[in-house]
Amino acid sequence: MLLVSSFAVAQDLELALWPDEIPNSRPSDEKEIQDKNGILWIRQVQIPGIEVYLxxxxxxxxxxxxxxxxxxxxGLAFDWEGRQIAKWLNSKGIAGIVLKYRLPNSRSIETSYKAPLQDARRAMRLIRSRAEEWKLDENKIGVMGFSAGGHLASTLGTHLEMEENLRGDEINKLKAKPDFMVLVYPVITMNSEYTHQGSRxxxxxxxxxxxxxxKFSNELQVTSETPPTFLVGTSDDEVVPVQNSLRFYxxxxxxxxxxxxxxYPKGGHGFAFGTGQYYLQDWNEILASWLQNLQE
Incomplete structure (x- = not known):
């Protein structure tokens, strides 16, 4: 399924991840909920997909x-930690692709912990399948995650051998491993000492x-095959302890x-771009330099 936005140029696209049957799913009466109260908050995702900004x-x-x-x-902080990030990446010449992934507390999912990773892997493969069309280098496709999305991103980059048992199509044969990772105040560990209990x-x-x-304490899953990684967080994060980033690093x-x-010493959790928080708001420019260095 392909949905094209109202833009005359195909710079915003919405694509469903799974053209037919969604794996690891079952019938339910759930419907997707979108709340806009300062931040667009999406819950109970039923049809996972990607929004593409080129x-x-x-x-x-x-x-x-x-x-x-x-x-x-x-839920998903979809514009705060998604769309605005994609548009900023565009300003640096980088395609930003926002993942709307299934959430494990959904009644529409059979095995909770499998669904987000299945969607993330499929998204990476779908992007690579469109690399030529979107003028992308299929070896320069990374993943970026915020908070619990950082856990999903780090799972994508470390769980390289996890069994999938998906019905085959040509897209599922492509590489799902990201070429680099960007983890922003990420949940990493499921160990009760430092985890974010709600995410766990x-x-x-x-x-x-x-x-x-x-298995899902991703600091324990790092190997020499893990992609290059950029981490950012704050010492005063009272939601996801900074030890998550420290242990992964x-x-x-x-x-x-x-x-x-x-x-950074201050900034708390969920700061996204850190706008108005003085030096914290410059972290994305440091990231831009890191991404540029990956090209060399």
């Missing part, structure tokens, strides 16, 4: 970023087994994965 050809670098908005695996409960349930907790360094981390 830069003007004159400045296009060939890079693309799949953006995973946060929301504790209970939504993804794994109230009483997950030790094996499942370990340490794991990256120990595995000799190129990594860069910026931890």
């Amino acid at each position: 830069p003007v050809p004159q400045i296009a670098t060939g890079q693309a970023v799949l953006i995973c908005p946060g929301g504790g695996y209970q 409960n939504s993804l794994l349930g109230q009483n997950p087994g030790e094996e499942l907790v370990k 340490e794991a990256l360094v120990n595995s000799k994965v190129p990594a860069e981390m910026h931890i």
